[in-house]
Amino acid sequence: MDKIVGTSLASEAFDRVVEAIISGEFEPGQKISEADLARRLGISRGPVREALHRLEGRLVSRVPRIGVRVIKFGSHELRQLFYLREALEGMAARLAAEFAPDDFVEELESLLHRDSAEIAQSGQSVYRQRSADEDFHSAIAGASNCENIQRILLNEVYYQLRIHRLRSSQKPGRADQALKEHFEIIAQLKARNPAAAEEAMRAHVRAARESSLADLS
Amino acid sequence: MDKIVGTSLASEAFDRVVEAIISGEFEPGQKISEADLARRLGISRGPVREALHRLEGRLVSRVPRIGVRVIKFGSHELRQLFYLREALEGMAARLAAEFAPDDFVEELESLLHRDSAEIAQSGQSVYRQRSADEDFHSAIAGASNCENIQRILLNEVYYQLRIHRLRSSQKPGRADQALKEHFEIIAQLKARNPAAAEEAMRAHVRAARESSLADLS
DNA sequence: GCTCCGGCAACTGTCAACAGTTTACCGAAA
DNA sequence: TTTCGGTAAACTGTTGACAGTTGCCGGAGC
Structure with a gap:
């Protein structure tokens, strides 16, 4: 039997952001605000922050002290x-x-x-x-x-x-x-x-x- | 000119953990406790947590609700x-x-x-x-x-x-x-x-x- | 002596708040 | 009209605290 595994808010947020980027809801180059995203998902900034970090280098790029942006794809x-x-x-x-x-x-x-x-x-x-x-x-x-x-x-x-x-x-x-x-x-x-x-x-x-x-x- | 970039506690913690694992201070298979590591580095758990997440799949493996372990390398x-x-x-x-x-x-x-x-x-x-x-x-x-x-x-x-x-x-x-x-x-x-x-x-x-x-x- | 259960300690996941920095806006001066 | 400077809002990085869960240890029962 498969164990129910790893449903944390961070994983949930990760999946939601991936879906949003892939589906085009977040456009390339657009800035994603941690606080705004947390408000929209109805959770705290902690898990959101973690999800965005896991996406770094994959679907978003991050600049210290500035924030994350959806990667541009030329x-x-x-x-x-x-x-x-x-x-x-x-x-x-x-x-x-x-x-x-x-x-x-x-x-x-x-x-x-x-x-x-x-x-x-x-x-x-x-x-x-x-x-x-x-x-x-x-x-x-x-x-x-x-x-x-x-x-x-x-x-x-x-x-x-x-x-x-x-x-x-x-x-x-x-x-x-x-x-x-x-x-x-x-x-x-x-x-x-x-x-x-x-x-x-x-x-x-x-x-x-x-x-x-x-x-x- | 190169801008001084990315000296955050999380980056610092990341480098330190990498060094500890590579140098053998943390042995393969050993469990790393977030709280313990935070105490040892003299910082809060947030940056430590972030550093460990960035290492996931690279140098450590993570099990939900359990914690992270240094990867075994056979x-x-x-x-x-x-x-x-x-x-x-x-x-x-x-x-x-x-x-x-x-x-x-x-x-x-x-x-x-x-x-x-x-x-x-x-x-x-x-x-x-x-x-x-x-x-x-x-x-x-x-x-x-x-x-x-x-x-x-x-x-x-x-x-x-x-x-x-x-x-x-x-x-x-x-x-x-x-x-x-x-x-x-x-x-x-x-x-x-x-x-x-x-x-x-x-x-x-x-x-x-x-x-x-x-x-x- | 071995097994099973209950309680305790430690830990991870999550949250709300604080501090320093960046960004944007607005008004004033050239 | 354009540019510069200052102020204020927003945001990221960080912290400490709280809640639920996991694993361990000791004792009771067989």
């Missing part, structure tokens, strides 16, 4: 984020190909086939980011069995990525291509070829980078 | 840390080969030559970790011009690495080999060959990993 930051993704997800794919149990890989493949069918029949060309694409990458991060990499991807990279995704539309046709690349990654995972799996993932991230940067400009 | 954690290093430092080397200015690379090379001479004449075989090896890797992280990667390496990876280094001696002969590998990396940086620079760095990290794991057991 092409420069986006490019750096994709470099980080390429390195981490590439390694995650390599480790997954090497160590992930067979049933994990098979489940991932069936999940991908289901998404594929769903996209084909609904005719939507955007490969719903929230569920499909992100789940795929999260699953591989989990399959890497490397807590460090998993933590950074889930708690830092994907948060920042969602800020960008909310604010930019995807190039038509990218969805189909992304799906193909996902299948290529799966193929290399099944083949238990670590080097090829890593390279497939890195190529996929690079393609996504170029597509995103093109969308931005 | 072969499993060490292996994962080196996977992360391989991914991040490999990418950092790639970016450095691609974008770092020429004088930066040249300065790095002269620094390496100086270290080399120093080691040769002093006859010490351990390549003083604190200054030489770490500086080299930090410099490449800086040369990557990628704030994300730089931040993770400096604030997370190298901290954890120092915990391990303090507690294990280095295999004899590893120092010379490491120095050779460093020169190989520099050579690829000068040649402006991103792929080769990345691979050289990754090979270097892999070699360090095997050496460290051998030392541990």
